[in-house]
Amino acid sequence: MLKIETIQPREELREYIDFYYLIRNECADFKNTHYSFPHTVNAVTIYKEAAFYSSFTESNVSHDSANNFITVLQGKRQLPLKVNIAGKTDRICIWFKPLWINHFINVPLSDVMGKTSKRFTNWDQDPAYLTCLKACFEKQDATQRIHCLEEFMLSKLQPLNTDRLNKALQLLCDFEKAYTIDEIANDLAMSIRTFNRTFKQMIGVSPVEYRSIARFRHSMNDKLFSSSLKKLTDIGHNSNFYDQSYFIKMYKKLAGSAPSDFFSAIEKLGDDKLIFQFLT
Structure with a gap:
């Protein structure tokens, strides 16, 4: 069973970030398939001990203890994305409001984002990022995790004239x-x-x-x-x-x-902030 929690950003970051959500599952045999849908936000997801692969229409996430942390930037697509999850899952997703992720990266967004979701390495160049993630994922409380992550986010904030x-x-x-x-x-x-x-x-x-x-x-x-x-x-x-x-x-x-079929199939999760269509 997936455990989904949503957390609001602290006041200094509310202009830039819509919310965070955390998904955790401790079952090694867990399998889930669902659809997510195009969005105007820019989502950055941090996975602990995971293998990640994505194509234009499908993403696969599985548990892999050989990988410490993987950060993924969701592509700006115009198609539904089929997401397959297998095994233990521990991830944090940052939902940046449209445009505002640019205040936290040192290159234009188009340089790091494509139509498909892919590895996001912009923050990896900063040693403080790995230190932050280790401290963050050691905590079990969702609010404490986000507080730790936000300390790093504030260090990357560089206001732009937009x-x-x-x-x-x-x-x-x-x-x-x-x-x-x-x-x-x-x-x-x-x-x-x-x-x-x-x-x-x-x-x-x-x-x-x-x-x-x-x-x-x-x-x-x-x-x-x-x-x-x-x-x-x-x-x-x-x-x-x-x-x-x-x-x-x-x-x-x-x-x-079609709209009628879509609205009868989807589910609202995470305080109604997430809209998924579950297949399994």
Whole structure:
């Protein structure tokens, strides 16, 4: 049985980090397969004693005592990801808000992130990182683990001027007004070419790709967390899917199934912050 805990960041990091979640399992025979879905956040996962492999559509994590720690940066994909877990599991995931991971790395995000999840070694160059992880995973209490990790995170924090990109994210996610990419670039006093290049460097995907993922997440949250029972047609309209056929088409691409099938299959975990579809 997976033990999932979510922890909120301390006040100094709330601008940058949405939350942390910890997953632990002590059973050597444990096996689990589930789907995770495209997200606008940037997720960094730290595994203890694990072997990790990922392709464009599937990730495999298994217990391997030969590996001390592995850090993985989730790819910015537009497809559901099948995740296979085998054996003991002990991991911490940091969910950075869109754009904000750039304040903790010394290269553009596009240099270290791709469409698939892969090893993230940017922090490995700092000896304090390994010291931090050893101390962190020795603790059993989730809050103490995160407190230890956050001491390292604060040491890596280097505030950047991201005002224009912050505004771009807000405009891209304004589904009521639905600004065009040209309009957003003009509002930021940037050429289309410069805007697309800068956005991809710092976010990891193009503005069009980001808005597609953000629209999917907006519609999903509208359905799952609304105080009233909403029809799928209303949800699609609220997220500016211009017709029902396009709404269904995009869900089949991003979630792997039509909206009605998707919402009947998923589960909310970790204080409703995680959305998975379990297969086993």
